[in-house]
Every structure is written in structure tokens, then in C-alpha cells.
Amino acid sequence: MSEKRLGIAQRATLLLLMAEGRGLTNKQIKAIGGFSPLTGKDLTPIARFIDTTKIGREHVHTLTEAGWAWCRDELSEPPSSGSGTAGGALYSLLGGLGRYLSRNPSVKLKDIFSPVITERAEVEVMIRQAYVELRTEPRGWVSLTDLRAKLSGIAKSEVDAVLYQMSRQKVVNIVPPSNRKLMTSADREATIRIGNEDRLHLSIDEP
Structure with missing residues (x-):
């Protein structure tokens, strides 16, 4: 070098x-x-x-x-x-x-060297890190499509499990898309089902 x-x-x-x-x-x-x-x-x-x-x-x-x-x-x-x-x-x-x-x-x-995640606490750290890198302002909205792209080494089911937990703890707010007609196929694959709605955008409370 x-x-x-x-x-x-x-x-x-x-x-x-x-x-x-x-x-x-x-x-x-x-x-x-x-x-x-x-x-x-x-x-x-x-x-x-x-x-x-x-x-x-x-x-x-x-x-x-x-x-x-x-x-x-x-x-x-x-x-x-x-x-x-x-x-x-x-x-x-x-x-x-x-x-x-x-x-x-x-x-x-x-x-x-793809990551091997053994604990949900580690997945939450990675979700938060990806969120901070993507959002343009504190507690700003981020698309799950972009978030999942940052977490490509982690199974969708693992990410969803942690997002469900964070949602129950009210540290993350996940909402449906504002206009479903503008959703791409990648957007539809990235959504998470909470209640009776497919949700696409999230905001995380940051300490």
C-alpha cells in the first residue's frame, strides 16, 4: 500500500x-x-x-x-x-x-462476511443504526423498503419480530403508505402487517 x-x-x-x-x-x-x-x-x-x-x-x-x-x-x-x-x-x-x-x-x-445475528437485541441495534443513517431529521419518516435494504443480511422474519416488539413498547411508530397506488413491488414486499394494515413507513424515538 x-x-x-x-x-x-x-x-x-x-x-x-x-x-x-x-x-x-x-x-x-x-x-x-x-x-x-x-x-x-x-x-x-x-x-x-x-x-x-x-x-x-x-x-x-x-x-x-x-x-x-x-x-x-x-x-x-x-x-x-x-x-x-x-x-x-x-x-x-x-x-x-x-x-x-x-x-x-x-x-x-x-x-x-455477512453478519450472523444471535440475539434480538443486536437486531434492534442494527435497525436503529440503519434508521439513523437514513432519516433526514430527528424522528423523521423512513421507508421500510430502504431500511430492509440496509439490513439485507438479516432475515425479514427476524427484522419483523423486533419491529413488532419495538411497536408494542411504543419506541417505533409504523404507519401505512399515504398513497398505495404509488407503491412499487419492492414496497409491497417490504411492508409489515400490524393489525389489519400493511405498513410501510416508520419513525423511531431516539434517546
Whole structure:
């Protein structure tokens, strides 16, 4: 890579976000990666590679497109001095992955590292994060069509289950489309049935 190589902790942060394929809070980075999240000046060199969104009291970090591009480039890099045995093995594995992608250009890094969601609390965090990224003003309306596109790695049934729960808790308001004649086929597939109505637009209360 042409630019100065990032430090081990910075690379580990980006590669962890790549491997998980989703946004992570500081607590999740610590629990999954086993290292403390970067703060202050240590974040500066990777600022353009990570998008940080505040959801409630937590900060959720997600790879940007530039971050995914960095990860793809890193697959062809050797381990740096001081990486240790595990670091050497990791970069050997990353190199093999890079060679596979080079032989199969239609496969993208995001296709390989789709998120694995095990708890509904994690799905709610991802819903809130996607909502914040899509809405144009606090508590603004967002189409479920656009929201589901952001959550393409999660089954519709999982998203719906969490939306039902959030609706019962009155932290999300989901309403029918204002003009059904203007709905596309994607809109109709994205709706959620609540009561006797198919609903398409939502607004979330933000702490």
C-alpha cells in the first residue's frame, strides 16, 4: 500500500469489523476481539475507514466503503514485524482469501462476511443504526423498503419480530403508505402487517 501502514491495533479494529460484517459497539469490540477499542488520536488515521453513529448511549462503529476497500487491499499485505505467531497465521489466511477473490472477481468481500445475528437485541441495534443513517431529521419518516435494504443480511422474519416488539413498547411508530397506488413491488414486499394494515413507513424515538 502506498500510504504508511497502520498500527496493529488499528488494523485489528478494521479487520474485526470486516469479519463481523456489521456495526459494533465498544463493548462488542472488547468482547469479541479481546482488545480495548481505540480512542482519541489513535482513531485519527482510520477515521475515513469507520463511520461512528451514536445510538442511545452507545457508539456503533461500521466500516465505510473506504474501510472495505482498505480491508480488500490488506489481504495482499504480509504480517508486520511484531505480529507474532497468531499474526503470521492470520495474514497467511487473509492472503489465501485475497487469492480466492482475485480468481473470482464477481465475489465481493461483503458477500463473504455477512453478519450472523444471535440475539434480538443486536437486531434492534442494527435497525436503529440503519434508521439513523437514513432519516433526514430527528424522528423523521423512513421507508421500510430502504431500511430492509440496509439490513439485507438479516432475515425479514427476524427484522419483523423486533419491529413488532419495538411497536408494542411504543419506541417505533409504523404507519401505512399515504398513497398505495404509488407503491412499487419492492414496497409491497417490504411492508409489515400490524393489525389489519400493511405498513410501510416508520419513525423511531431516539434517546
